[in-house]
Amino acid sequence: MAADEDVLTGVVYASTYLVRGLDRSPRQRTLRVGHRTRVVSGLAGFRGAVSLAMVLSVPQTLDSGVPFPDRGFIVFVTSGVILVTLVVQGLLLPVAVRWAKLPPDTSVDAEHDLAETTAIEEAVEAMPELAAGLRSEPRIVEWLRQEYEAHLASVRARSAGVRDDPAVLQHRDYLALRLALIAHKRATVVRLRDERRIDDTVLRRLQAALDGEEVRLSGGAAVE
Structure with missing residues (x-):
């Protein structure tokens, strides 16, 4: 057989x-x-x-x-x-x-880092033109630029294998704090539902938004 x-x-x-x-x-x-x-x-x-x-x-x-x-x-x-x-x-x-004892497949990580680095670099380059077209406030543009550049520095350090680089550690702390805040917000909306200040429909809508944000951030944390 x-x-x-x-x-x-x-x-x-x-x-x-x-x-x-x-x-x-x-x-x-x-x-x-x-x-x-x-x-x-x-x-x-x-x-x-x-x-x-x-x-x-x-x-x-x-x-x-x-x-x-x-x-x-x-x-x-x-x-x-x-x-x-x-x-x-x-x-x-x-x-x-x-x-x-098969060797780990590093090609996916390398391609991920390449795609992420290129996307962030080109986004930073396009930011002034996009901001001008949208008439964004300068302080908003500066805030986004700093966030993108910090993320770019962490990705470059991670690609180079420097796990203890300050940029990597700062990005890791940033993700940990964001995830902790999401968990706190989730507990808050559940409490509001239990207190009957919001109904189940609002709770599910807010939980779906929090779940999406958590998945996005957890994806970034998983590749650290």
Whole structure:
């Protein structure tokens, strides 16, 4: 019943050595992965997909109209084997991942920092023109400029791996205080509802706004 998984696992290993035999370029060497990664890839595949499709394709009846012999038993046994295989896979996969000691994927963090840095830099450059078009008050523009530049300094320091940079620490303290204030505001609106000074509709509206603000700030804190 697990022949399809064995074939797929074999393909993972065979294709690796086939590609290595056909492509000996230096670039291909940089793309190679170790046997530990291949073990995890082979073990992480979905189990039983082909077996389930095959057993469900067994017809209900033969061409003569007679019911297919023991079809229900075949489906039962196949489903049982698939279930046991999935349970075993669920128990072995965490062990295999820990054994493989896979390196962390830093590409996402690097791309996030690049996008965030570029967006803030271009926003700061566009701020005078946008403020002039909106006729914003100078003090509002200055306040936003300082906030953006402080955030930009923290992102640059974080990208450089300087976790104890003053800009990073200040931004972390800023986020912690903002999150604490949101929690305090949430408790306040709940108290106002309990005191019947606002109804549930107003409470839900305010909680939705606070939840959105918290998610946005928590996203920024998560990448610190």
